[in-house]
Amino acid sequence: MRLTSSHDDIAANIKTLETYLHGDDAAARELAVGLLERGTYFIVAELNGAMRFYPSSFVGFQNNSAPKHLKNAGSGVRATTGALEKTMRALPFASVKLNELYLEYARSLGIENPKPKPPYAKARRFWLTPGNSLDLDMSEFPNAANDHPDFPEGKAAARLHHRLDRRPKATDAARHAFIHAHGHLYCQVCNFDFEKTYGTTGVDYIEFHHTVPPAETTESYKPRAEEYALVCANCHQMLERHRPWLTLADVKQVLNNG
Structure with a gap:
C-alpha cells in the first residue's frame, strides 16, 4: 500500500x-x-x-x-x-x-x-x-462530540460560554490592552503568532479564552477584559478540554515537558 x-x-x-x-x-x-x-x-x-x-x-x-x-x-x-x-x-x-x-x-x-x-x-x-x-x-460526524461525564456544565453553560466569548467590548478591550503591552498579538501559552505564520491572512487574529468557567457565571454576567487570555486555537482547546479547566501554566508545563 x-x-x-x-x-x-x-x-x-x-x-x-x-x-x-x-x-x-x-x-x-x-x-x-x-x-x-x-x-x-x-x-x-x-x-x-x-x-x-x-x-x-x-x-x-x-x-x-x-x-x-x-x-x-x-x-x-x-x-x-x-x-x-x-x-x-x-x-x-x-x-x-x-x-x-x-x-x-x-x-x-x-x-x-x-x-x-x-x-x-x-x-x-x-x-x-x-x-x-x-x-x-x-x-x-454529529456523534463525535465530547459527551464525557466530567463535563458537568451542560449545553446551556456551553451556549453561555459561546456568547461570552463573542461580546465585542470585553474582547476588543483585551485585544487592545495586549497590543499596547506587547506590540503585537501572540498566544500567551505557546507564543504562536498568526501574522508571522500566515502573513496578511493572520493579521490581528487571536482567540479569547475566558478564564472564568461558565458554570460559575449567570445569564446576567458581564465579562471583564482582564478575564480573557489571548491564545491560539490549539491551546484554546487544551485549556478547556478538562473540568476543572486547565490554567495557562498547566498547558505551558505540558508543552515544556513534551
Missing part, C-alpha cells in the same frame, strides 16, 4: 475511522477500536470540540480501509511513522497530559481498562494538529 503523503490523505483516513467508530459495521468498529487500544503513535485532532486520537498504523497508508488493513496487517509500522513525520513536518512526542486524554477517549469508546502505556513501548507518542488544520467537515 502507498504511504500517506499529505494532510488530505490523513483527513480521508480519519473520516474512514470515524465512520467505523460510529457506523453500523460491528467488525469495522472492532478493528478501529482494537487499533486504537494497541497503538503507540497517534495523530491528535479536534473534532466537534473533542480531542480525538487516530492510530498511525491506519492513518499512515493512503486511502486505507478495513479490508486493506486486514490484508496488510502487521506490516509497515516504521514506514507509516516515517511517512507521518514527513507529512506533519514534526517528530511525534510523548506527553503525560495527552496520554491522559487518550485514556479518557479510549474509555469513552468502551475500552474499560486501557493500558497506561502501549505494549512493548515506553510511552505513547503524538502528533498534535492545531485546531481544524486538517479541514475536516465536522457536520459529517
Whole structure:
C-alpha cells in the first residue's frame, strides 16, 4: 500500500475511522477500536470540540480501509511513522497530559481498562494538529462530540460560554490592552503568532479564552477584559478540554515537558 503523503490523505483516513467508530459495521468498529487500544503513535485532532486520537498504523497508508488493513496487517509500522513525520513536518512526542486524554477517549469508546502505556513501548507518542488544520467537515460526524461525564456544565453553560466569548467590548478591550503591552498579538501559552505564520491572512487574529468557567457565571454576567487570555486555537482547546479547566501554566508545563 502507498504511504500517506499529505494532510488530505490523513483527513480521508480519519473520516474512514470515524465512520467505523460510529457506523453500523460491528467488525469495522472492532478493528478501529482494537487499533486504537494497541497503538503507540497517534495523530491528535479536534473534532466537534473533542480531542480525538487516530492510530498511525491506519492513518499512515493512503486511502486505507478495513479490508486493506486486514490484508496488510502487521506490516509497515516504521514506514507509516516515517511517512507521518514527513507529512506533519514534526517528530511525534510523548506527553503525560495527552496520554491522559487518550485514556479518557479510549474509555469513552468502551475500552474499560486501557493500558497506561502501549505494549512493548515506553510511552505513547503524538502528533498534535492545531485546531481544524486538517479541514475536516465536522457536520459529517454529529456523534463525535465530547459527551464525557466530567463535563458537568451542560449545553446551556456551553451556549453561555459561546456568547461570552463573542461580546465585542470585553474582547476588543483585551485585544487592545495586549497590543499596547506587547506590540503585537501572540498566544500567551505557546507564543504562536498568526501574522508571522500566515502573513496578511493572520493579521490581528487571536482567540479569547475566558478564564472564568461558565458554570460559575449567570445569564446576567458581564465579562471583564482582564478575564480573557489571548491564545491560539490549539491551546484554546487544551485549556478547556478538562473540568476543572486547565490554567495557562498547566498547558505551558505540558508543552515544556513534551
